[in-house]
Amino acid sequence: MEYTNNHTMLSDDDLDLEDELEADITGPSPFNLDDIPVVQEVDEDDAVPQEAIFDGLFLHQEGAPSDGPTWEQTPVSTVNLSSVERMFRVNDRSSAIKLLHRRVNLVLDTDLKLASDDPTLLWQGSKHFLDFILVVSGKIGLQAFLPKTISDHNFSVTLNLRLQCREFRPKFGKLGFDPTGSMMAIGDGQSAELWLGFSPVANVEDINIANDSPLLSEKHGDTRLSSVHYRIGVMFLACCLSQIPSMPVHVMYPYGPRTEFNEWKIEDATNVLDQRVIVLRLQDVLLLHRLIKIQYDDFVANAPPSWLKDGWLQQHIPISVACRYGQNQPIASNDQHALRVEARNWHHERDYTDIRYLSMAVATHISCMIVEDWVEVPINDILSIHDVVYNSPDPDVRRPVDLHSLPLRERETKKEINIYNEEGRRIPRFYGRSRVDGPKCGLLVNLETIPQLFSSYVTHDEHLDLDADILDLDEEQGAKIKVYPQAFLRKFGHLQSDSILPHFKTFIRKVQANIARGRRGRDRMDDSDDDDDDDDDVVNRNLIPPAIIATGCQFYNEVSHRIRPNAGLHEVQQGRITSTLSGAYARGTGKHVHSAIMHNCRLSLPHQRYNNAIKLDNVPRDLRLENIYILQLESIDPAKRNGMSIYLDVIVPLARAWSHPHVCDALRPHLAVFDPRVSPIHSLSY
Numbered sequence: 001m002e003y004t005n006n007h008t009m010l011s012d013d014d015l016d017l018e019d020e021l022e023a024d025i026t027g028p029s030p031f032n033l034d035d036i037p038v039v040q041e042v043d044e045d046d047a048v049p050q051e052a053i054f055d056g057l058f059l060h061q062e063g064a065p066s067d068g069p070t071w072e073q074t075p076v077s078t079v080n081l082s083s084v085e086r087m088f089r090v091n092d093r094s095s096a097i098k099l100l101h102r103r104v105n106l107v108l109d110t111d112l113k114l115a116s117d118d119p120t121l122l123w124q125g126s127k128h129f130l131d132f133i134l135v136v137s138g139k140i141g142l143q144a145f146l147p148k149t150i151s152d153h154n155f156s157v158t159l160n161l162r163l164q165c166r167e168f169r170p171k172f173g174k175l176g177f178d179p180t181g182s183m184m185a186i187g188d189g190q191s192a193e194l195w196l197g198f199s200p201v202a203n204v205e206d207i208n209i210a211n212d213s214p215l216l217s218e219k220h221g222d223t224r225l226s227s228v229h230y231r232i233g234v235m236f237l238a239c240c241l242s243q244i245p246s247m248p249v250h251v252m253y254p255y256g257p258r259t260e261f262n263e264w265k266i267e268d269a270t271n272v273l274d275q276r277v278i279v280l281r282l283q284d285v286l287l288l289h290r291l292i293k294i295q296y297d298d299f300v301a302n303a304p305p306s307w308l309k310d311g312w313l314q315q316h317i318p319i320s321v322a323c324r325y326g327q328n329q330p331i332a333s334n335d336q337h338a339l340r341v342e343a344r345n346w347h348h349e350r351d352y353t354d355i356r357y358l359s360m361a362v363a364t365h366i367s368c369m370i371v372e373d374w375v376e377v378p379i380n381d382i383l384s385i386h387d388v389v390y391n392s393p394d395p396d397v398r399r400p401v402d403l404h405s406l407p408l409r410e411r412e413t414k415k416e417i418n419i420y421n422e423e424g425r426r427i428p429r430f431y432g433r434s435r436v437d438g439p440k441c442g443l444l445v446n447l448e449t450i451p452q453l454f455s456s457y458v459t460h461d462e463h464l465d466l467d468a469d470i471l472d473l474d475e476e477q478g479a480k481i482k483v484y485p486q487a488f489l490r491k492f493g494h495l496q497s498d499s500i501l502p503h504f505k506t507f508i509r510k511v512q513a514n515i516a517r518g519r520r521g522r523d524r525m526d527d528s529d530d531d532d533d534d535d536d537d538v539v540n541r542n543l544i545p546p547a548i549i550a551t552g553c554q555f556y557n558e559v560s561h562r563i564r565p566n567a568g569l570h571e572v573q574q575g576r577i578t579s580t581l582s583g584a585y586a587r588g589t590g591k592h593v594h595s596a597i598m599h600n601c602r603l604s605l606p607h608q609r610y611n612n613a614i615k616l617d618n619v620p621r622d623l624r625l626e627n628i629y630i631l632q633l634e635s636i637d638p639a640k641r642n643g644m645s646i647y648l649d650v651i652v653p654l655a656r657a658w659s660h661p662h663v664c665d666a667l668r669p670h671l672a673v674f675d676p677r678v679s680p681i682h683s684l685s686y
Contacts, residue, residue: 074102074103075102075103076103076104076105077102077103077104077105078104078105078106078107079099079104079105079106079107080107080108080109081106081107081108081109081112081678082109082112084099084106085678105490106487106488106489106490108489108674111675112674112675112677112678113672113673113674113675114370114441114673114674114675115673116668116669116671116672116673117415117668117669118673119414119415120370120371121368121369121370121371121441121673122368122369122370122371122432122434123366123367123368123664123668124366124367124368125364125365125366125367125658125659125664126334126659127330127364127365127367127622128330128331128332128362128363128364128365128655128656129328129329129330129331129362129363129364129365130328130329130331130360130361130362130363130651131325131328131329131361131362131363131626132170132172132173132324132325132359132360132361132628133192133322133323133324133325133358133359133360133361134170134172134173134174134175134321134322134323134357134358134359134360135192135321135322135323135350135355135357135358136174136175136176136197136319136320136321136355136356136357136358136359137319137320137321137354137355137356138176138204138207138210138319138354138355138356138357138633138634139204139293139319139354140204140292140293140296140317140318140319141289141290141292141293141319141320141354142285142288142289142292142320143289143319143320143351143353143354143355144194144319144320144321144322144350144355145157145189145190145194145285145289145320145322146285146286146289146350146351147190147282147348147349147350147351148347148348148349148350148351148642148643149282149348150282150286151282152282155190155281155282155285156189156279156280156281156282157187157188157189157190157194157279157280157284157285158187158188158189158277158278158279158280159186159187159194159237159241159277159278159279159280160185160186160187160188160276160277160278161186161187161234161237161238161272161273161278162273162276163185163186163187164185164224164225164227164230165224166185166224167183167222167223167224168183168185168195168223168224168323170216170323170325170359171216171217172215172216172217172359172361172551172552172628173215173216173357173359173360173551173628173630174213174215174216174357174359174551174630175197175199175213175216175321175357176199176203176204176210176211176213176356176357177197177199177200177203177210177213178213178214178220179197179216179220179223180220180221180222180223181221181222181223181224181225181226181229182197182198182199182223182225182316183195183196183197183198183223183224183225183321184196184197184198184224184225184230184233184318186237187277187278189322190322190349191324192322192323192324193322193323193324194320194321194322195320195321195322195323196233196318196319196320196321197318197319197320197321198225198229198233198312198316198317198318199316199317199318199319200315200316200317201315201316201317204317204319207356207545207634210356211545211632215551215630216359217498217551217552227261228261228310229312231256231261231266232307232313233318234266234272234273235251235254235255235256235266235269235270236292236296236299236318237272238251238266238269238270238272239251239254239295239299240288240291240292240295241272241278241288242270242272243291244284244287244288244291246284247278247284248271248275249270249271249272249278250270250271251269251270251272252269252270253268253269253270254269254299254302255269255302255303255304255307256268256269257269259304259306260306261306292318296317296318300313300314325361328363328561331362331647331651331652331655332651332652332655332656339648339652342647343643343644343647343648344644345643346643346644346646346647347642347643347644347647348643349643350643352633352641352642352643352646353641355633356632356633356634357630357631357632357633358630358631358633358646359628359629359630359631360628360629360631360651361626361627361628362626362627362629362651362654362655363624363625363626363627363655364624364625364655364656364658364659365558365622365623365624365625366443366622366623366625366658366664366667366671367440367443367621367622367623368440368441368443368673369432369434369438369439369440369441369676370434370441370676371432371433371434372432372433372434372435373432373433374430374431374432374433375430375431375432375433376408376429376430377428377429377430377431379403379404382403382419382427382429383403386421386422386427388400388422389401389403389419389420389421389427390419390420390421390422391419391420392420393420393424393425393426393660393661393662394424395424398420398424401419403419406419408429408430416429416430417429418661420661423660424660424661424662425659425660425661426661437617437618438617438676439617439618439619439621439676440621440622440676441621441673441674441675441676442557442559442621442673442674442676442678443557443621443622443623443671443672443673443674444486444489444492444493444494444557444623444671444672444674445483445492445493445494445495445555445623445670445671445672446491446492446670446671446672447483447485447491447492447493447495448491449669449670450481450483450495450555450670451481452670453501453502453503453666453667453670454478454479454481454497454499454501454502455502479497479498479499480497480498480499481495481496481497482495482496482497483495484496484556486557492672494554494555494556494557494560495554495555495556496552496553496554496555497552497553497554498551498552499550499551499552499553500550500552500553500627500628501553501663501666501667503662503663503666503667504550504627504654504657504663506662507653507654507657507660508548508550508654510653511547511548511649511650511653511654512546512547512548514640514649515547515548515636515637515640515645515649515650516544516546516547516635516636516637517544517547517635517636517637517638518544544635545632545635546632546635547631547632547633547635547636548629548630548631548632548650549629549630549632550627550628550629550630551628551629551630552627552628553625553626553627553628554626555623555624555625555626556623556624557620557621557622557623557624558620558621558622558623558624559614559619559620559621560624561620561624562613562614562619562620563610563613563614571606571609571610571613572606572607572610574606576597576600576601576606577601577605577606579593579594579597580594580597580598580601583597583598621676623671625658627654629650629654631646631650
């Protein structure tokens with residue numbers, strides 16, 4: 001739900017209709033499983049609670065007594081997925097309609113679902129992506145926009161001061177202040193949205209106040225500036241731009257030609273809005289950055305009483321915020337040359353010296369396919385890469401093994417006897433052969449069992465009790481999990497949580513130890529004493545907040561990105577057929593809308609368009625696993641506070657953690673594997 005405050009209502013004096021249409025209200029936004037289509041939005045009190053979904057999963061099992069309404073008391077019948085597929089294939093409308101007259105549980109045919117430990121399955125998790133990044137500066141100025149270079153002929157920033165209607169959409173990450181009525185969109189640059197965030201002065205000057213501020217995932221109001229505050233922001237930027245010799249901007253009245261705001265428009269005071277956009281080169285941005293830092297205090301001090309009466313201008317400072325989402329850029333390549341190139345790109349992209357928070361969504365695709373046969377990897381090939389191989393990923397119990405005497409498979413189960421490298425990662429002893437570009441298995445989460453993984457205790461490591469600092473979790477409440485059953489399968493679907501799997505603590509702890517400054521940089525599970533440390537110094541350094549926090553995750557099938565640009569725009573969830581049927585008596589504007597929807601349905605129905613989108617043999621079917629991390633850069637060692645270290649020491653190891661046995665072996669039993677003949681999402685189109 002979106003929350004609005006009356007103080008942020010837009011003034012007709014500031015924007016005309018054409019400006020509002022340009023405001024990009026329906027622009028790109030993060031892929032969030034919690035989003036729903038606008039046409040389906042309901043009041044929070046009327047929405048189906050997650051408790052009801054869990055009841056459907058765990059309490060209302062087949063054959064269980066029910067004391068609900070009449071519909072719930074109706075006997076439940078079952079229908080196989082193959083039967084529904086047949087109805088669709090032969091266009092059996094009569095049988096399909098009959099299904100709507102009774103309660104029906106969709107049951108998968110036994111040959112369409114595979115056990116996750118089936119020996120014919122080849123699992124992979126080597127594809128990693130960066131899907132969201134939010135950069136927040138810790139000082140006044142444009143630090144979040146600046147690259148780590150003094151010259152770049154490819155760099156440009158496009159200012160657009162007509163974006164008063166654009167709302168700040170990220171639902172993950174951290175700003176260090178409440179965004180309600182504080183965010184001003186000012187343009188785009190380097191594939192990112194550019195914002196000024198008017199942060200309270202106390203949040204900028206006191207890092208503890210900023211660190212204690214709510215995350216963006218918590219409820220907040222309308223992020224847009226009020227009409228008055230928006231005008232103040234535009235006039236300040238216009239004053240700064242007018243002092244850049246190459247800019248065609250001038251200001252006649254820095255504080256407006258009249259005393260009261262309702263007596264004048266921005267166009268009366270400056271020509272800054274005469275141009276739709278203003279393109280800035282790197283040197284222009286650097287100069288604008290310096291002017292904002294130098295002149296803001298004087299701009300506030302000289303402001304007339306009408307500008308100061310609500311106290312907002314004196315109590316807030318403009319800091320820079322850069323946001324990029326939906327890019328789905330591959331990262332953490334296995335090719336060492338590509339990895340070095342990526343690291344250099346990160347190093348030059350931004351100067352992190354004055355950046356306070358870096359929030360990001362790091363995703364990994366887990367894939368599964370059926371192999372035709374397995375071929376043994378020659379022992380010499382393994383030993384040419386690994387000097388020593390082990391029988392366990394756990395460094396506390398593992399032992400070196402002799403590959404020449406170690407059997408390939410267990411005698412009874414015929415399963416491969418796994419071996420591991422120095423980092424605890426599995427070394428394949430077989431490689432699978434299958435059809436090139438053949439369809440993969442569809443993957444969903446088993447919603448009945450997955451909550452077990454979010455327990456506060458990890459069985460394979462007695463030390464891994466939950467760390468509330470690292471996982472940003474209330475120890476009393478535990479992880480909050482939202483489930484989204486898919487394709488009428490009830491217990492299989494997608495998941496979202498406000499925490500990550502506790503199995504990641506080992507990897508986050510290593511990252512923390514590698515990058516953090518002071519006491520936090522040391523492995524906190526090392527109980528050894530350091531007599532050289534001064535006691536007072538240890539106490540002070542222990543107060544340093546964690547350098548990295550994990551704040552949430554979501555698991556969903558990758559096909560979601562093909563069938564909808566974001567989670568709220570699913571083709572078959574827009575209510576188009578309902579709108580067509582119910583809009584016959586519409587009048588005025590509603591009549592035109594109904595005609596457009598009617599025309600759309602005449603051309604093709606929603607389920608037909610959906611089926612057309614997923615009919616490819618190689619349609620994406622991987623399970624996408626996204627973790628949300630927040631880097632608190634003021635807790636990072638200054639030598640590590642750069643793009644190269646952030647990429648190589650933080651992003652790469654966290655992305656690759658999904659393929660480590662401690663994580664993937666724990667996750668795999670909680671996944672539902674579907675035969676390549678049927679993707680679980682396909683059944684929605686039957």
